Amino acid sequence: MSVTPFRLPVIPALKRQSYLSLYKRGVRDDGRSIRSPRQVEIKVGVLDKAEGSALVKLGNTQVLAGVKVEVTSPFKDSPNQGVLVVHAENVPLASPIFEPGPPDENAIELARVIDRSLREVKAVDLGSLVIRPGEKVWNVWVDIYVLDHDGNLFDASMLAAMAALMNADLPDYEELETGEISLRRGVGGRKIKVDHMVVTVTTAKVGSYIIVDPNFEEEVISDYRLVLAFDEKLRIVGAQKTGSGGMKLEELQEAIKVSKEAAQIYFKVLEQARGGS
């Protein structure tokens, strides 16, 4: 069951007018323009036990992504392809609005939008994840862990997922006589083959303004958010309107334009994170 959010903080609504008067001058409360994302920082390889990991800071938002791999049987309809699974947790330590428990609709939506955007453009070469065709393939888990929620979990999570995947190693393994695969965790260096980089850019409609990379308060006072996923060629590889408000056609056109610019900023940071830092 999906329910109208009824426990959102009221403070942002009280500050709405001051936000709008700032936007009128083209700026935000932290000094950036309405079209600029916050400062992005990506650290890769922050965890040893994970085959790949990345910590992303987008302003005060922090998202950790960990890649774990295991050996599994392929799906019957794709015997020559590995398996990629994206999962997201809104960990309760990240925000007063998060509750312990299984992923809610927001965490599920987050994971599914990222999963679709990676899948559709074939960001990860699933064909390279085969150990024995039809029998043994790699299952690559991307677990997104939201650590501090100050808005725009989509963009931060996509950056974290991409950076973690691009720096993930597949462990060496041995094929036992029984046919089983024995992994040597922590040993090996074959990188997961990532063919395309994908970023999402989230814009929010607040009042009559389209703003890039909303913080948490801006998300609360927004009518809706639009998440657009782009590949390096700036093709649109996924989209999701999220939030209760309706969107005008002109707003979508404007959002596509401004999102393409922000995407290039994200791609630059992601490029720096490729191959470790």
Place this chain on the structure above:
Amino acid sequence: MKAKVGIDERGLRHDGRRPDEMRPVSMKVGVLANASGSALVEFGKTKVLAAVYGPREPQQRFMVLPEKAILRVRYHMAPFSTTERKSPAPSRREVELSKVIREALEDVVITSEYPRTVIDVFVEVLQADGGTRAAGITAASLALADAGLPMKALVASVAVGKIAGALVLDVDEAEDSVGEADMPVAAAPDLGLITLFQLNGVLTEEEVQRGLSMALRAIEQLVAMEKTVLKQSYEVVEE
């Protein structure tokens, strides 16, 4: 022999439709006795039932807002609605679709009329042949209106797909399984608002624009049909 899924030399799809043609659409309202409002919508073989209960007092008393009614939406597929039996437990897909369907309806229902109450919208997919969320939103819009709830406008929905490089309207399951992109859209044409917008797949900006106008044209027709069906549900009393 079954026609190949795609676009043939005559420019027609596997079931004989033109690229911008919907499947036959059927709409009925007031199909359930208990519900405050209900509707059955069919897009070809896709068959979706929607029911509205409320505004009513929520079971959990804390689940209220002081200034408006809360909307609760469940999108659910019947176990027998698919080729392979679908487990009745809610899947991650159903959780996400419940959310986006709720968000597709929130902006049109005048919930401020009923503070501290809940309005429940239940969408049950009886038969799935592609476009279940679109048919579900269309059915939910009809059911809300059938319940007599004040609404700013009616909503309808349809998906645009890309098959063999061509944009096509209202993809069915066969087309969806070979499709390169799927873009579900819901809108309230009388308000000029797009209330659901998703894209699964790769499209250029130009294709997004073209697909969107294709969807919006169809949604206008669907809303016109909703209005006709709703009017017909009232008995004409001679003066």
